[in-house]
Amino acid sequence: MSSVSSDPQGDLTAQAYNLFGYRFAFQTEEPNAARRVDTLYGAFRDESAPSEATYQLLRSGPEADGAGWSAHLADGEIKTAPLLQDALYSVEVGICAEVMENANGRHGIHGAVVYGPGGDLLISGVSGAGKTTLSLALAARGLRVAGDDAALLDPETHLIEALPRNFHLDEHSVSLLEDMGLTLPEEGRRYRFVTPADLGVVNPPPARIRFVFLLEPERDAQLSIRPQTQAEMAAALLMETGRGDFTDVEGVHALSGLIGQADSYRVRSGQLSETADAIVRIVSGRPA
Amino acid sequence: MSTETPVPLKRRESVHVQNLPDGSALLFDTATAIAYPITESAARIWELCDGTRTAGQIVDELESCYEIDRETLDKDTLHLIEDLVGRELLDEVTDADSA
Numbered sequence: 001m002s003s004v005s006s007d008p009q010g011d012l013t014a015q016a017y018n019l020f021g022y023r024f025a026f027q028t029e030e031p032n033a034a035r036r037v038d039t040l041y042g043a044f045r046d047e048s049a050p051s052e053a054t055y056q057l058l059r060s061g062p063e064a065d066g067a068g069w070s071a072h073l074a075d076g077e078i079k080t081a082p083l084l085q086d087a088l089y090s091v092e093v094g095i096c097a098e099v100m101e102n103a104n105g106r107h108g109i110h111g112a113v114v115y116g117p118g119g120d121l122l123i124s125g126v127s128g129a130g131k132t133t134l135s136l137a138l139a140a141r142g143l144r145v146a147g148d149d150a151a152l153l154d155p156e157t158h159l160i161e162a163l164p165r166n167f168h169l170d171e172h173s174v175s176l177l178e179d180m181g182l183t184l185p186e187e188g189r190r191y192r193f194v195t196p197a198d199l200g201v202v203n204p205p206p207a208r209i210r211f212v213f214l215l216e217p218e219r220d221a222q223l224s225i226r227p228q229t230q231a232e233m234a235a236a237l238l239m240e241t242g243r244g245d246f247t248d249v250e251g252v253h254a255l256s257g258l259i260g261q262a263d264s265y266r267v268r269s270g271q272l273s274e275t276a277d278a279i280v281r282i283v284s285g286r287p288a
Numbered sequence: 289m290s291t292e293t294p295v296p297l298k299r300r301e302s303v304h305v306q307n308l309p310d311g312s313a314l315l316f317d318t319a320t321a322i323a324y325p326i327t328e329s330a331a332r333i334w335e336l337c338d339g340t341r342t343a344g345q346i347v348d349e350l351e352s353c354y355e356i357d358r359e360t361l362d363k364d365t366l367h368l369i370e371d372l373v374g375r376e377l378l379d380e381v382t383d384a385d386s387a
Contacts, residue, residue, distance in 0.1 A: 231312035231325035238316075238323040249304045252316045252323065256306045 012056070018046035020152060020161070021104045024074065024095060025051040032191065033057050033088055039188075040092070040164050040195040043203035053098065055091045057084075074098060085192040092166050092193075096150060099163055106152040106161075107246065107254050109237075113151050113162035115144040115201075116283035119210025122151070122160070122262070124237055129215040130269055133173045137276035139199050140182035143283075146196055146204035155254035158261060159206035167194045176272050211283050212264045214240070223270030225278055230256075233264035296381040297346070297369060298339035303377050305334060315377055324375065329354070330368050339381050343369055 012027040013034040019041060026037050038045070053074035060070040060080055069087035071079045073094040081087040100108040111124035112135040121143075123131050132148040139145045147162025154160070169177070169192065174184065188194035196204065214228070214236050228236070234256050238246050246255050265282065269275045299305075302319040311328035326334065332353070336346045347365050351358065372378035 229312035229325060229327065230308035230310045231306075231314045231327075234306070234308065234314050235323040235325040247321050249316065249318060252304065252306055252314065256308060256314060260309045 015041075015045065016047040016051050017041045017044045018049075019044045019095065019099050020106075020163070022053075022095075022099045022102050023049060023051045024053040024055060024098070026055050026057070026091070028057040029059060030057060030084060032187065033084060036088060036166075036187065036191055036193045036195075037091070039197050040166060040193075042197065044164075055094065057087055057091055088191060088193055089166065089168065096163060096165060100150060100152075103152050106154055107251055109151050109153050109160065109255075109258075110149070111151060111237075112148040113146040113160060113204075113207050113209075114138050115146065115204070115207065116211065116280075117143075118283045118285045120207035121211045121213065121279075121283060122207075122209045122258075123213045123215060125215030126217055126240065129217045130219075131215060132167050132169060133176065133272065134215065134269065134275060134279075136167060136169075136173075136177050136182055136199075137180055137272050138279065140177060140180040141276055141280050143280070144201050144204075145199060146201055146207065151207075153254055153258055154206070155250070155257070157206075158254070158257040159208055160258065161206050162196070162204055164196055166192075167196075168192070169194065180273055180276070209258055209262050212237075212259060212262045213279060214264070214266050216266065216268045219269045221270060223274050223278060224268040225282070226266045228264040228266050230259045230262070230264055233262075233266075234259045236266070293344075294342055296339050296342055297337040297373075298379050298381050299334065299337050300377055300379060305331070307331065317375075317377060324377070333365060333368055334372075334378075337369075337372075337378055 011029050014025055014027045015038055016025045028034050055074060056072035058070050068082045069084050071087040071090035079090040111122045112131045114121040114135055123135060125131050135145045135148045147165050148167050149165045150163040151160045184194050185198045188198045212233055302317055304316045304318060306314040313326050313331035315324040333346060336349060347361050350361055
């Protein structure tokens with residue numbers, strides 16, 4: 001069965017997904033938006049059961065009026081935005097929040113998940129620390145990025161699964177990454193909506209983390225990468241990056257299980273390419 | 289406080305200890321939801337704070353594990369214990385507690 005169908009009430013394209021147990025439908029009259037969302041969640045298309053929530057992206061007026069698009073979220077909230085990309089981002093943020101809240105016993109964790117040659121990486125840090133840009137810089141060095149912001153941790157196996165997110169990039173980051181040789185798809189660039197699938201990572205398998213990097217929000221001219229004890233890293237993730245699910249002993253135990261299988265480093269970024277190269281050396285087993 | 293103080297030290301019940309494979313440990317205070325990382329040697333001291341040993345007795349036990357002079361061991365152990373007491377993770381057991 002096709003996962004894309006027409007709404008008999010109008011011209012809406014409807015797509016249904018099951019993202020880690022959260023069943024939702026996405027409806028829009030804008031084919032480009034439908035395609036972008038399907039690029040992000042395409043590996044999770046599923047129409048085998050009714051959706052529990054519906055998200056809509058609709059044209060609400062001329063862009064010149066400042067309210068060109070409206071994002072109708074599952075909780076009834078409507079967000080308007082002059083640009084399609086901003087409304088699309090609102091939908092994606094809403095879906096992410098719901099998945100993290102309904103994680104079926106798994107713990108939401110804040111960080112990018114990257115597959116590396118010597119084991120998988122978790123790159124954590126507060127919003128704005130540079131997780132996305134660094135992850136994509138690693139992609140430019142040949143590593144594979146499963147997600148740049150959020151993941152779900154299985155408390156039993158300590159495997160984590162990246163939540164597919166739109167890489168939210170500003171023009172400066174795009175320029176830096178292109179200078180490093182990363183090619184971003186035209187449609188993704190146009191709508192500021194680049195996904196892991198755009199970089200060749202479709203339906204990524206669960207990751208067993210071997211390296212944890214905590215990005216400090218400050219940057220320096222001089223790159224600094226300092227090894228941390230596993231307890232230091234666990235405490236830092238608990239106390240510095242938004243504790244999310246990790247507010248009780250069970251959560252601390254799950255997080256410790258994840259950290260306990262990894263080498264941990266605190267990073268104060270220098271130049272992007274220098275930082276990426278240093279991390280590649282560490283995860284390739286050839287530190288400087 | 290000194291290591292001569294004859295007061296046993298006891299871990300607070302609200303504090304969960306999570307030992308990590310590299311030897312470090314995480315103290316998680318369920319009363320405040322604050323996490324504190326400690327080193328391998330600090331984790332050993334934490335385990336010895338079971339309500340029966342004084343600071344001096346803890347140093348006695350550590351002396352056989354570390355090749356450090358007694359004065360340094362006294363100073364480092366006391367510094368850690370005072371820090372843990374100050375953070376309300378560790379209690380000094382008074383006569384009233386044991387009565």
